[in-house]
Amino acid sequence: MTTRHSFYPHGVIPAVLLPFFDDLSIDEASYRSHLRDVTNVPGVTAITINAHSTEAGSCTFEEQQRVLEITQDEVGATMPIVNGIYTDSSMEAQRLAKMADAGGASALLVFPSGIYTFGQRPEMAIEHVKRIADVTDLPLIVFQYNPAGGQGYPLSTLIRMVEEVPSIAAIKDWCGNAQLAYRQIKALQTRTPPVNVLSTHSAWLFSSLVLGCNGLLSGSGSVIPDLHAQLFHAVQNKDLALAQQLHDRIHSTAEVFYTDPFVDMHNRMKEALVLMGKLPRAVVRPPLVKISDDEIERIRHALIDAQLLKA
Template structure:
């Protein structure tokens, strides 16, 4: 599926594990099918942070992509995360994604970029260009927060979009409104259409007002229908309806996106388990299962969002 110019909702899916720690293939397919069948979902994103990609080996990552390809059909795209700490590894994962049937890759910056890569823009350009050359798959570029040290400066972001034609979209997570606006300006001014997918999870509604073509977020693994309602209302200018959807979303974002941040997707697994959509909520070690008190808070958030009966 050609995802060029495609916005809408792109949920970042979770990876269910069996009690022995192996991937639960049946639960994975059921989870992906549930997302793919949600109105407004245009692409499934696998092997990202939400999918605990760094705990998966190369064969497991390919297996997840194949499962997504199997259930997505022709109506929904498949985007595979490429999370690697070196260029060679990223290129290998990009080729694996193509072989497994992905339609595009979501390219994460290596963590070492946080050590000052902003002072070496050629490093980012060479990294992204090398991955683009390794496969014919188009690229969704992950723009993280500037505070993390992993975000691209607006000038570099614009340059990447201009000089790497394989980039068809940007997952925009600058976190700060002013930085988000600067990214939007750089992307819109790159000289060709590049889809902007907001992932500013604690202010998605506001980021849509600034301008976005869609939402790519881990919260979509739990609340893709709410995201779709909010996005559709925003697109048609129905602010009241968008606010209502946002009011449903807020209890979830408040309970998911809090300290410690390493548990955010672990909490989403617990939410799906409470909803009866995931048989086993536990993550892979060293992550720990959610404690009973926090499970109660997640349950309350699901009830407040209208996703679970009181």
């Protein structure tokens, strides 16, 4: 049975991982266990699938559809599901959006097209999101990349996008700049209704939440959802001492997850879950490849420092 939750994106939204067998097929049993592990954490408001963390770029349309089906079957009755729309093509984005809507997703996370790395005009970016909004009434979360890389939106474009696409309910902020992050919070969360800013600045999560974000959406929430939920709650309650203590633990993991090359961040998170006994293997799909034993050892020490693993 498909269940859809009414959900205005806010709070703690982990982006889960997708386990694979050695033959690179989806390990559905391990995925179900991972879903239960993350969604049973108090304070988690929703989960995200079919995104960077689930290696959506290496998954077919049918596999993404199956991931949503499994998620809906396992946790859909109790947890809103945010489905990623990860594609360069606006027409394929519409196809994915229709699939996610029909499959019971509660919101969509709209990635920017990779075409923008060659340059973008505001009309292009707005048209891409408009086409998705044309085929679904689900609330949209616009993924805001760092503008320096070409895929991020200038604030003026972001504001135009919000004005022209009323179903945009939030942004996932990865702008990489504290000053711009605060400008976005002031410009978007003061609107009626507010467009929530969900931090994904996982390398400096504490600082970004203190700026006033109304939530966070992060792949590292697949490993430390409890710490994310506790940190968000502490910041919301202005308990600075507790927030700093939690930040110290989170910082240990951020230092090993979010390091060069950045592309391996979710690769590293899988290895962390293997070390914690929560995944049977850390297989990733090409072009990603397994990280070195030395790096896995650094992750182990970081988990010990974060009090997530015994020495």
